Amino acid sequence: MPALGPRLGEAAAPPLDQGLVEVVAFLTIPTRADAMLISTTAPESDPRTMCGIIAKTALSLMDAPQNPAAGAVEATWLRILEMYRYGAFRHTGVPRGMFDFEPIAQQPELMQRDAGLDLQEAIRRVHEAMEPDRSGEEFAASISDAVRACFGSQDAVLRQSKSDQLRKFLKLFQSSIAQP
Amino acid sequence: MLPPKTFLEQQCQNIEDCLNEALRYEYGPRESGAFFDECSSRLATLKATINNLGASPTALELQELVNEASRLGALINRIEHSHVGEFSWAFANELRELAKTLCADVQEPLFFLSADGPIGSYRIHPEQTEPALVRARVFNIVFPKTLRHHALYHPVLGHEVGHAFLLLPSRKPIEDAVDAAMFTGTCLKSTTAFKAWLSTHYPGNSAALPDAILDKIADAWRVELFCDLFGLVVMGPCFPNALLTILTALDPAGINLGPAHPPPKVRFHLQSVAVSELGWDKVPTGSAVLQAAVRDTWADFAVHASGAVARSILTEAQVRAGAREMQNQLSKHYPSHFKDSSLAPLEELFDQLLVRIPPIGRQDYKERLPAKRVDFRTVLYSGWLAWKHISGTSGLDLSFLDVNRLCEHAVMQQLAIAAQAKGP
Numbered sequence: 001m002p003a004l005g006p007r008l009g010e011a012a013a014p015p016l017d018q019g020l021v022e023v024v025a026f027l028t029i030p031t032r033a034d035a036m037l038i039s040t041t042a043p044e045s046d047p048r049t050m051c052g053i054i055a056k057t058a059l060s061l062m063d064a065p066q067n068p069a070a071g072a073v074e075a076t077w078l079r080i081l082e083m084y085r086y087g088a089f090r091h092t093g094v095p096r097g098m099f100d101f102e103p104i105a106q107q108p109e110l111m112q113r114d115a116g117l118d119l120q121e122a123i124r125r126v127h128e129a130m131e132p133d134r135s136g137e138e139f140a141a142s143i144s145d146a147v148r149a150c151f152g153s154q155d156a157v158l159r160q161s162k163s164d165q166l167r168k169f170l171k172l173f174q175s176s177i178a179q180p
Numbered sequence: 181m182l183p184p185k186t187f188l189e190q191q192c193q194n195i196e197d198c199l200n201e202a203l204r205y206e207y208g209p210r211e212s213g214a215f216f217d218e219c220s221s222r223l224a225t226l227k228a229t230i231n232n233l234g235a236s237p238t239a240l241e242l243q244e245l246v247n248e249a250s251r252l253g254a255l256i257n258r259i260e261h262s263h264v265g266e267f268s269w270a271f272a273n274e275l276r277e278l279a280k281t282l283c284a285d286v287q288e289p290l291f292f293l294s295a296d297g298p299i300g301s302y303r304i305h306p307e308q309t310e311p312a313l314v315r316a317r318v319f320n321i322v323f324p325k326t327l328r329h330h331a332l333y334h335p336v337l338g339h340e341v342g343h344a345f346l347l348l349p350s351r352k353p354i355e356d357a358v359d360a361a362m363f364t365g366t367c368l369k370s371t372t373a374f375k376a377w378l379s380t381h382y383p384g385n386s387a388a389l390p391d392a393i394l395d396k397i398a399d400a401w402r403v404e405l406f407c408d409l410f411g412l413v414v415m416g417p418c419f420p421n422a423l424l425t426i427l428t429a430l431d432p433a434g435i436n437l438g439p440a441h442p443p444p445k446v447r448f449h450l451q452s453v454a455v456s457e458l459g460w461d462k463v464p465t466g467s468a469v470l471q472a473a474v475r476d477t478w479a480d481f482a483v484h485a486s487g488a489v490a491r492s493i494l495t496e497a498q499v500r501a502g503a504r505e506m507q508n509q510l511s512k513h514y515p516s517h518f519k520d521s522s523l524a525p526l527e528e529l530f531d532q533l534l535v536r537i538p539p540i541g542r543q544d545y546k547e548r549l550p551a552k553r554v555d556f557r558t559v560l561y562s563g564w565l566a567w568k569h570i571s572g573t574s575g576l577d578l579s580f581l582d583v584n585r586l587c588e589h590a591v592m593q594q595l596a597i598a599a600q601a602k603g604p
Binding site for chain 2: 052053056061067075085086
């Protein structure tokens with residue numbers, strides 16, 4: 001039976017049973033071949049920052065539903081709320097082919113805490129603050145209705161009736177996501 | 181120097197130029213307008229977002245938007261470089277129709293196909309898993325450039341559609357149900373048990389990995405096994421031999437593992453048992469030649485699924501429970517999975533292949549009856565069975581590539597039949 005190292009780690013790596021400190025160092029320090037002044041790929045996104053931007057954009061476009069960006073804002077919030085409803089926030093890192101056998105050193109997300117959990121928690125705090133008696137499913141459905149009314153509807157009366165609820169949600173979310 | 185925000189604004193202009201340039205190319209049978217609209221919408225959203233940043237955006241915000249701009253540029257680049265003719269477009273079209281149903285989202289998702297790289301390049305580039313300002317999700321299905329006419333291998337993309345499926349939050353209950361049926365009590369559900377499994381089967385150096393990493397590895401393996409089972413239930417009995425051939429080519433021993441993937445033998449064991457549970461390892465009727473091809477195909481497959489490692493993670497009962505649950509869940513919610521009734525014309529297709537006719541099923545052109553459509557997955561399964569017969573003692577002079585090409589033509593013919601059925 002082959003040892004685990006050659007696949008889970010790297011071929012030239014020291015054996016992993018030399019202690020946790022060495023293991024973590026081996027997994028995180030780039031080799032000379034990896035060390036580059038400029039990365040050839042964009043750094044990974046931080047979903048907390050991105051969601052803060054998404055909330056800011058949504059707030060600014062609430063009074064401009066004809067803006068060409070409104071469709072993307074609507075679809076994005078409906079997805080985020082669906083993730084909250086199903087507890088499906090998760091970060092799976094860069095897309096991989098089904099036949100990749102990359103070592104851990106090339107999979108930095110294995111070393112990181114899943115930032116998607118922070119989003120779940122941020123919305124849960126807003127949920128508690130706004131409508132604590134409703135279930136997660138009901139809360140997500142209620143805010144989704146407001147999102148559709150404010151960004152996807154031509155009905156000005158409907159939009160007006162939902163805008164206060166959505167504005168409150170977005171502002172609370174902005175401050176909630178900013179919490180460490 | 182150019183301030184980052186100004187640079188970003190210039191990047192938007194560059195992307196707009198690229199987008200307009202890309203329109204000169206035809207990169208798919210349809211939908212080029214939909215891609216242009218989606219990319220234009222993303223660009224407009226990016227511009228609006230930059231405008232909303234105010235006078236003093238934070239470094240993190242700027243970084244995030246530079247990333248967004250990079251991703252949009254990369255997406256346009258990939259679309260621009262995907263050309264019809266570099267892959268089996270008939271198969272791609274069928275797969276896209278399947279995937280559209282399975283991956284329906286708040287907006288209809290867009291799929292485009294491209295060819296790239298060697299044998300291991302089968303993949304689907306999903307949209308990033310984190311939230312991003314996008315209207316419709318875009319999925320890029322990638323075929324290996326070197327295997328463009330090997331239609332019999334393409335069913336492995338069913339596994340990749342599984343990954344796209346799992347990205348959608350509303351699929352979580354299905355994932356949870358299959359997970360509970362198949363993985364409860366396995367070493368992939370317990371750090372201690374996983375450590376013990378590694379020590380037993382891959383001794384030497386695994387114990388030092390931190391628990392958090394081991395948990396993520398176990399989680400990734402569960403996802404891979406879920407997607408393998410998903411690929412089987414969606415693509416039908418043409419899936420396992422495609423998976424077996426490619427994984428075995430890349431890892432002949434079938435026992436190497438990685439942080440993202442369990443040992444291939446574990447995956448083959450899952451396929452072998454699940455095929456049996458779904459009843460696809462036999463055909464109720466048919467000639468002795470067909471019966472033998474079916475029997476030999478699955479008997480040979482079982483050989484690859486044997487050994488201590490193969491059964492070390494999932495028991496037969498767990499795989500059977502998982503297969504039933506997957507089929508049950510997809511039947512209820514996304515009934516585009518492979519159905520037993522699709523196997524009805526199997527013998528006709530098999531017989532046609534053996535006499536070098538594309539396996540399109542019996543068509544009555546003399547009577548001018550409407551042509552009958554055959555499921556493309558059955559066409560491909562008939563190809564695997566025919567190859568089993570041909571590569572045995574049949575003495576037939578047909579190569580594997582010949583069988584692939586005949587099947588590819590048959591899948592293309594199904595599109596013509598569908599077009600005929602729709603009428604002028």
